[in-house]
Amino acid sequence: MDESVGRGLRLNAAWMAFSVLAALAAYAVACLFPEPPASETVSLGLSGWSRLILVAASAVLGGVALRAGSGPRGDWPVWPGSIPALAACLVLAGAMALGERSLRGKPGEEIQKFRTDDGPGPVIQWYRPGQMDSMGLLCRGGAVCALAGAFLLLIPEAGRRVCLVLTAAFHFCGILSAVFSVPPPNGSAPWLVQQAWVHIYRPYLQFAYLNNAYHFYSPEPGPPSFMWYRIDYADGERRWLRYPDDLRSPVRMHFQRLLSIGESANQPSGRDPDQLRVEEAHQRIGQMLRMPELPRDFVTPVAWRDPAPNTRILLGSYVRSVADSFPKSDKTGAEIIEIRLWRVVHSIIGPEQLGRGVDPGGRKFFVTCYQGLYDKAGIARTADPDEPLKFWLLTAYDRDDLARMRERAAEQEVRMIRIRDLRATGEFTGARQAVIEEEIKALGRLRRDLEDRLAGRKPSEIDLFAIQAEIDKFPPPYTEVK
Numbered sequence: 001m002d003e004s005v006g007r008g009l010r011l012n013a014a015w016m017a018f019s020v021l022a023a024l025a026a027y028a029v030a031c032l033f034p035e036p037p038a039s040e041t042v043s044l045g046l047s048g049w050s051r052l053i054l055v056a057a058s059a060v061l062g063g064v065a066l067r068a069g070s071g072p073r074g075d076w077p078v079w080p081g082s083i084p085a086l087a088a089c090l091v092l093a094g095a096m097a098l099g100e101r102s103l104r105g106k107p108g109e110e111i112q113k114f115r116t117d118d119g120p121g122p123v124i125q126w127y128r129p130g131q132m133d134s135m136g137l138l139c140r141g142g143a144v145c146a147l148a149g150a151f152l153l154l155i156p157e158a159g160r161r162v163c164l165v166l167t168a169a170f171h172f173c174g175i176l177s178a179v180f181s182v183p184p185p186n187g188s189a190p191w192l193v194q195q196a197w198v199h200i201y202r203p204y205l206q207f208a209y210l211n212n213a214y215h216f217y218s219p220e221p222g223p224p225s226f227m228w229y230r231i232d233y234a235d236g237e238r239r240w241l242r243y244p245d246d247l248r249s250p251v252r253m254h255f256q257r258l259l260s261i262g263e264s265a266n267q268p269s270g271r272d273p274d275q276l277r278v279e280e281a282h283q284r285i286g287q288m289l290r291m292p293e294l295p296r297d298f299v300t301p302v303a304w305r306d307p308a309p310n311t312r313i314l315l316g317s318y319v320r321s322v323a324d325s326f327p328k329s330d331k332t333g334a335e336i337i338e339i340r341l342w343r344v345v346h347s348i349i350g351p352e353q354l355g356r357g358v359d360p361g362g363r364k365f366f367v368t369c370y371q372g373l374y375d376k377a378g379i380a381r382t383a384d385p386d387e388p389l390k391f392w393l394l395t396a397y398d399r400d401d402l403a404r405m406r407e408r409a410a411e412q413e414v415r416m417i418r419i420r421d422l423r424a425t426g427e428f429t430g431a432r433q434a435v436i437e438e439e440i441k442a443l444g445r446l447r448r449d450l451e452d453r454l455a456g457r458k459p460s461e462i463d464l465f466a467i468q469a470e471i472d473k474f475p476p477p478y479t480e481v482k
Contacts, residue, residue: 015065026054062092093146225262316378
């Protein structure tokens with residue numbers, strides 16, 4: 001054997017050994033200093049950062065070993081010259097599998113349960129994921145790619161070309177399935193495309209996050225969602241922020257990509273029977289109060305929707321990011337007291353409205369959904385004065401609208417109490433009784449909230465972002481002193 005070749009093999013073996021040692025060190029740290037259960041606050045700590053750095057070093061060293069085993073020109077080696085590269089692929093796959101075990105944390109507290117029926121049936125529990133579960137998933141993907149590379153090194157060049165062409169075809173067919181699986185208006189998607197999307201392509205596209213944009217822009221995209229934040233500081237300064245913001249994006253594509261921030265917050269919760277009771281109660285309340293209809297892009301009965309558990313996690317992370325970007329007020333450097341969050345949708349008017357001269361920027365075409373009150377750590381506060389209006393889709397309502405809704409809320413509350421008391425025995429199922437109880441509670445909360453606003457104990461107008469009517473133009477200023 002040539003001396004230079006032997007030196008290269010020894011160097012390749014050294015790189016592989018270092019890669020394995022780094023992965024073993026990360027696994028040892030994970031065993032000795034396990035990650036605490038996930039919570040609303042994110043803190044990797046010394047153990048988390050150590051594991052992350054060691055796994056990244058293992059991946060880099062494995063890549064260097066693969067590059068060294070591919071030959072001086074970096075081309076595809078031919079058997080038996082491909083043995084060093086094959087060994088590097090197998091070692092890298094093992095290191096990445098070990099890295100996944102090192103980064104996957106323990107699930108946190110239970111967020112939501114999904115019942116499969118209305119009785120004592122199976123329950124699917126949804127837990128808060130570990131802080132670095134996504135990095136562990138990335139390591140699993142790296143291990144799969146390394147094993148695929150090892151397989152390609154075992155077959156002749158013609159077979160490699162065929163495999164690469166089929167892989168590219170599989171990828172682009174997956175993108176097409178994401179596009180064509182969305183049913184057109186008043187129609188249905190092709191059966192074959194639906195089956196391919198559900199059973200084959202969805203896990204792959206969700207892993208690569210190639211499904212949202214292709215779904216959103218086809219066949220007829222709806223209005224995007226924007227996130228509005230109001231930061232209140234201890235010195236009275238108030239700052240308004242909008243994400244994404246086309247005025248602050250350096251290029252149009254940057255703004256377009258950031259639209260996924262708002263869309264990620266527009267994911268409803270799972271429709272288990274318990275959740276359906278709460279949702280049905282709120283939808284019936286919206287119908288009983290005869291609230292003014294939303295713009296045409298919204299299905300009128302769906303006026304309230306509880307966000308999904310993963311959406312709640314994302315909302316907290318959004319608040320933390322904003323708090324880190326603007327931790328102190330501009331005037332005195334005061335700390336953050338609280339942050340309020342809204343999801344705002346600018347509805348798209350129809351061509352007939354545009355032809356009549358309707359202003360597309362009119363306030364009635366902006367629909368807001370209050371997402372809650374948070375502290376600067378991204379933890380939702382339970383003591384929220386605007387809790388009765390949380391997760392409702394609302395447009396701008398004046399004082400007369402509030403008075404009418406207050407009267408209807410009082411009438412419907414009395415009516416539902418009578419129904420509960422007079423017909424509770426034998427006429428309704430347990431599920432229907434639960435819906436009635438939810439309706440009575442929600443009607444009472446809304447009635448008291450509307451009474452407070454009409455009596456002057458709260459702002460008397462539900463307006464954009466508002467729930468507090470404190471701005472008289474759209475959009476609100478970025479910094480506002482109160």
